Amino acid sequence: MWYIITDVPMKILKVNTAAATIEGAPQMVEKNRSEWTAEAKKKANLDNVERDILYKTLDKNMFAKIKTCTTAKEIWEKLTQLCEGNYQKKENKLMVAIQKFDNAKMKPGETLAEFDERFSGIIIELISLGKDYSNSEIALKVMRALPREWNVKTIAIRESKDLYKLELHDLFADLKAYEFELGIRTEEDPSTSQ
Known part of the structure; x- marks a missing residue:
């Protein structure tokens, strides 16, 4: 789950059959929520799980400093900046x-x-x-x-x-x-x- 913190939230993708492939690699587009499988829903929720874990480890003072962050990656970067500095x-x-x-x-x-x-x-x-x-x-x-x-x-x-x-x-x-x-x-x- 560390990759959720170090990367952006996971996107559920599918092959875009309407577009031509470039150099043999298919073009990917995001799936609509209605197309998600149970496994895809779990993967899409990982960022929420990671944010929850990070929230639970913080005291009120530190939480106030990161509460505007929208992804686990943003929270981690803000915490790193606050704790380690520039x-x-x-x-x-x-x-x-x-x-x-x-x-x-x-x-x-x-x-x-x-x-x-x-x-x-x-x-x-x-x-x-x-x-x-x-x-x-x-x-x-x-x-x-x-x-x-x-x-x-x-x-x-x-x-x-x-x-x-x-x-x-x-x-x-x-x-x-x-x-x-x-x-x-x-x-x-x-x-x-x-």
């Missing part, structure tokens, strides 16, 4: 996302799980805007974004792992294990509580 708006979004990536740092008091969620959100946003970083660029950025107390671990990761093959979730899994170890050592070692 070329300039996309470029601005990309620049902001790149700045978020460049400025990403683990905040004081932030857990690694929270940083993972926030950083992964930035990566997802960049990918959706068409910007792709290599595994090594992402891994190095994460390791540089960590506080100084992580230096020992990040150096060990750099020396022991192939950063070009290191996936983001694997990196965070290693770092979370280290965070867990640090937490246990801190609780057990009375000298760290002073």
Whole structure:
């Protein structure tokens, strides 16, 4: 049914027997509604079904912006324009996302799980805007974004792992294990509580 959204509403056609064929291809004309079969009626109704599906997914605010559209294709194009914007708006979004990536740092008091969620959100946003970083660029950025107390671990990761093959979730899994170890050592070692 995706073709209903990407193309114009389906037309029910028949061969025009009154017109001459051009280069062997028959000329097609729209059938009158009285000539439609049950299957043709279903096909003709697909645009209504698609519009209904799209309407049901929208809140009142967004619905108000597309309610004048007459086909599923028009609705989809309007939603795309509203959500993604034009070329300039996309470029601005990309620049902001790149700045978020460049400025990403683990905040004081932030857990690694929270940083993972926030950083992964930035990566997802960049990918959706068409910007792709290599595994090594992402891994190095994460390791540089960590506080100084992580230096020992990040150096060990750099020396022991192939950063070009290191996936983001694997990196965070290693770092979370280290965070867990640090937490246990801190609780057990009375000298760290002073």
